[in-house]
Amino acid sequence: MAAVATCGTGAGSTGSVVAAGSKNHVTSFQRRGPRASGSDSSYSRLVSIAGTRPSVRNGQLLVSTGLPALDQLLGGGLAVGTVLLIEEDKYNIYSSLLFKYFLAEGIINGHTLLVASAKEDPADILQELPAPLLDDNFKKDFDEEACNHKTAESNIKMKIAWRYQLLPKMEAGPVSSSRFGHYYDASKKMPQELIEASKWHGFFFPEKSSSTLNIEPCSLTHGYIKLLQFIQNIIYEEGFDGSNPQKKQKNILRIGIQNLGSPLWGDDICCTENGNSHSLTKFLYVLRGLLRTSLSACMITMPTHLIQNKAIISRVTNLSDTVVGLESFIGSERETNPLYKDYHGLIHIRQIPRLNNLIYDVSDVKDLAFKLKRKLFTIEGWRGRSFPNLKI
Amino acid sequence: MFPELNNLLNTTPDRAEQGKLTLLCDANTDGSFLVHHFLSFYLKANCKVCFVALIQSFSHYNIVGQKLGVSLTVARECGQLVFLEGLKSSVDVFFRAQAEPHPLQFLREANAENLQPLYEFVREALKPVDDGEAAWRCPVLLVDDLSVLLSLGMGAVAVLDFIHYCRATVCWERKGNIVALVHDSGDTEDEENNILLNGLSHQSHLILRAEGLATGFCRDVHGQLRILWRTPSQPTTQRDQSLTYQYKIQDKSVSFFAKGMSPAVL
Numbered sequence: 001m002a003a004v005a006t007c008g009t010g011a012g013s014t015g016s017v018v019a020a021g022s023k024n025h026v027t028s029f030q031r032r033g034p035r036a037s038g039s040d041s042s043y044s045r046l047v048s049i050a051g052t053r054p055s056v057r058n059g060q061l062l063v064s065t066g067l068p069a070l071d072q073l074l075g076g077g078l079a080v081g082t083v084l085l086i087e088e089d090k091y092n093i094y095s096s097l098l099f100k101y102f103l104a105e106g107i108i109n110g111h112t113l114l115v116a117s118a119k120e121d122p123a124d125i126l127q128e129l130p131a132p133l134l135d136d137n138f139k140k141d142f143d144e145e146a147c148n149h150k151t152a153e154s155n156i157k158m159k160i161a162w163r164y165q166l167l168p169k170m171e172a173g174p175v176s177s178s179r180f181g182h183y184y185d186a187s188k189k190m191p192q193e194l195i196e197a198s199k200w201h202g203f204f205f206p207e208k209s210s211s212t213l214n215i216e217p218c219s220l221t222h223g224y225i226k227l228l229q230f231i232q233n234i235i236y237e238e239g240f241d242g243s244n245p246q247k248k249q250k251n252i253l254r255i256g257i258q259n260l261g262s263p264l265w266g267d268d269i270c271c272t273e274n275g276n277s278h279s280l281t282k283f284l285y286v287l288r289g290l291l292r293t294s295l296s297a298c299m300i301t302m303p304t305h306l307i308q309n310k311a312i313i314s315r316v317t318n319l320s321d322t323v324v325g326l327e328s329f330i331g332s333e334r335e336t337n338p339l340y341k342d343y344h345g346l347i348h349i350r351q352i353p354r355l356n357n358l359i360y361d362v363s364d365v366k367d368l369a370f371k372l373k374r375k376l377f378t379i380e381g382w383r384g385r386s387f388p389n390l391k392i
Numbered sequence: 393m394f395p396e397l398n399n400l401l402n403t404t405p406d407r408a409e410q411g412k413l414t415l416l417c418d419a420n421t422d423g424s425f426l427v428h429h430f431l432s433f434y435l436k437a438n439c440k441v442c443f444v445a446l447i448q449s450f451s452h453y454n455i456v457g458q459k460l461g462v463s464l465t466v467a468r469e470c471g472q473l474v475f476l477e478g479l480k481s482s483v484d485v486f487f488r489a490q491a492e493p494h495p496l497q498f499l500r501e502a503n504a505e506n507l508q509p510l511y512e513f514v515r516e517a518l519k520p521v522d523d524g525e526a527a528w529r530c531p532v533l534l535v536d537d538l539s540v541l542l543s544l545g546m547g548a549v550a551v552l553d554f555i556h557y558c559r560a561t562v563c564w565e566r567k568g569n570i571v572a573l574v575h576d577s578g579d580t581e582d583e584e585n586n587i588l589l590n591g592l593s594h595q596s597h598l599i600l601r602a603e604g605l606a607t608g609f610c611r612d613v614h615g616q617l618r619i620l621w622r623t624p625s626q627p628t629t630q631r632d633q634s635l636t637y638q639y640k641i642q643d644k645s646v647s648f649f650a651k652g653m654s655p656a657v658l
Contacts, residue, residue: 058455218499218500218501218502219502219503219545228486228487229487232483232487278543278544278545281543281544282499282543282544282545285479285482285499285540285543285544286482286483286486286499288479289478289479289480289481289482289483289486290483292449292479292480293479293480293483310580310581310582311577311580311581311582311583311584311585313580314575314577314580314582315539315542315543315582318539318540318543318575319540319543354422354424355452356451356452356455356456357455357456357643358425358428358456358459358641358642358643358644358646359641359642359643362609364611366608366609
């Protein structure tokens, strides 16, 4: 990979971009470490962390979200040190599925997990993770589906305007030799031995709510303060920020926070319009500060459709790095609309960060729909209107 | 800095004006390229810069700065740049009680009244050097961005007071400049943000407003930039001068063109 090749030279603008840009905090590693000459070796160590790869555009270290199609839409993956905010769909069906894909990807890659929830015990969440698809099993099913489509497609091809054939195809099948991004079978559970072999920390708010605070009360709600302390503790104890001299961490911490902002966390922004309007935004700010200074990536699901004060939603969007909104068709009038009959909902990519760069990778296809067909969660560009749906 | 933007603003690093408040705002798009422009512009103009960076980390600005021809690490080491990294300091302030007042002290407090510690930090950073030799041209305060302060619990009035104090010290007393970015929330009813934006618009000498295109996403035109020159202290019968351009952001520069004259269209 080009990124690894330039690491050795260390000179020249691309080299320094890659070395410093592999993550924002790599520079702090280089300054703080006792071995000042360790910059090259520490960088090559970072590159060799399982489940990560440098971004093609700026050498940023990326991890997979668990959905290769979503990785492609986000410019290669989720950057280490950033927050991915998922705006939940109305009944929290597909967003919790994305949450599980994110955690399952962490287990497959051997990352450490930190699961925080106020609704479900993290141990139960981990029991329900989808099983990874092995390449040969998937290939069989994929070929089957492709055959069914092929006859229909060849007829349709003649009718469609040529412009639509040029639209890009989202990655729909497994690249057999890829180590980045795996496919999951939503109908099967992750094997027990994989879960037991993984390293994970759980934060279940009802269990932790009774213990005392050792921080003076600021405007954050009790639940958020405890969660921040828990995360900071794990990051420090396990050495993800490089400040603990005993621990040399070479792994990524995947943080998953479910239903942030819901009343179960003790926050009232979903109940009233004049609730505590700064608690959630302060939490996000300090959380992002923690992420930027450590080798971690975070996915948060948030029921933004319940937040009464719309100003908070725009502030939350500005404070997050990547924001993806899910809109499912269940219960809406679109469920019976023949235009949408093949799909279960729409995906809106609301924000992608420009990290270490003036520009970013943005997909040209703006109308995206998803469907959960048999086992797979697929994302496709959608051209409903008067043209039959092509798999584009 | 972007040479094309310098031409539009009719300024170069050698002839930078003094005592001005420039307001950057973005609506429906990301206006951070303007922050990178002014940061590299004032560093090249040999000014002493105090950068309150609340939204991104130091290495982000450094890497982009290198593409634009300035090195923030060198500037910081030789004292030209004083950098307050909000994200990193917030972790220190929040989890550990600090002995001395920290500029981001309000993160720990339930009802912070004002931004005085932050103002003290800025005043200290842009203090003129005592040995009589003017090493740097003029002090500049750069803030990215002020809307974050609203999200962190400060009221719009507290932020306006902070800017007022900074203007008195930096612009009037020390003949320097201030550049601040504020997000325009558009139709979401963020009243505090609107108060802040309107209040600052009335005080600014120059307003640069980056807007997304009304027609939606376009690959070749990333947005529209409105430039408004004002004279806040002298009410004149003359109308304020205003220009509108469209722009496309590239890897190391931004190209500007008149509306509808994008090279992709011609």
